[in-house]
Amino acid sequence: MPYATYEFGGARRVGRVEGDRLVPLDGLSELGRDTPSDVLSAARERPAEAVPMAAVRVCPPVPNPDKIVCVGLNYHAHVGETGRDLPTYPVLFTKFASSLIGPYDDIVLPPESLQVDYEAELAVVIGKAGRRIPPEKAVDHVLGYCVANDVTMRDYQYKTHQWLPGKAWDRSTPLGPYLVTPAEADLTAARVTTVLGGRELQSSDTSRLIFGIPTLIAAISEFTTLLPGDVILTGTPGGVGFRRDPQVFLRDGDEITVSVEGIGTLVNRVRAEG
16 A cells, blocks of 8 residues: 655644545654564554645655655666766765655755756665665565656766766656555556656666666665665666767756656656755
8 A cells, every 4th residue: 555754734743645635653753763574564554644735835745855866777778878888886975865855845946956857766665674685585675666756967977987967956847646555556667757848858667777776776785774764876878968969957836747657657847046
C-alpha cells in the first residue's frame, strides 16, 4: 500500500493513501530513520482522523534522509548521448536532505544558473539497515519506491570534475509523491518519462538500467552502512535537455511532469527565485 508524508493543520504526519484521502498512522510524523519496515508495517491506523488529499501539502516521502546517493550514467541511451564509455562500476554522487522538495512544490530557478535541467528517475528508499548487503538479499532492505526529478544546474555541474555543485542545490529535487511498497511495485519494465510543456522529452523503462537495484544496493553498502530512510536515485534515461540540439532548459512559468509507471507522478511548476 502507498504511504505519504504530509502536512495538515500545522502538523506533519504519515498516512496510508486510500483513494483520495490519507489515513494517518499513530505516532509517525515522517518516514525516515525511525520508520524501518517493521515499524511501518506495525503502525496502527487512525481512520477517524482521515483527511482529503486535496486539503494537505504532500511532502517528500522521506523529508530528512541521512543519505541521498545518486547514480549517473545508468541507462544505455543516456551514456550514448553523453559520448562516454559504458561504465563498469556505478557512477555515484550525493545530494543533501536540504535538496529535497515535495512532489507538487515549485522548482525555483536560482539566479546564478542559466542551465537548469531535468532528469526523471526511479528512487529507492531503504527500510532495513545493512552493510555489505549481497545482491540476492537487497530487496529485503527496501522500504519502497518513489519518483525523483534530479534537477541539475549543468553550468555548475561542469565547473569541476566533481558534479556536487550542480547536483546538490538547496530545494531543487522533487521527490514523491508516495512511497510504494515492494509488494505493489512491478519494476520489470516500468516506463520512465518526462513531459515539459506538453512535449515528451524522456521515455524509457527500468528494464534498460545498466546496474539494477540489487547491484546498486550491494555496491553502495559495500562502503557505507545503508540506514532506514536513505534514498537511492537510480539514474535517468536519455533525452536530458543539456544533450539536445537545441538545448532545453527549465524556464520561469514551465510545468514539468515526471512519471514512473506504477509508482507515481511529480508535477512541478517552475519559477524564478524572488
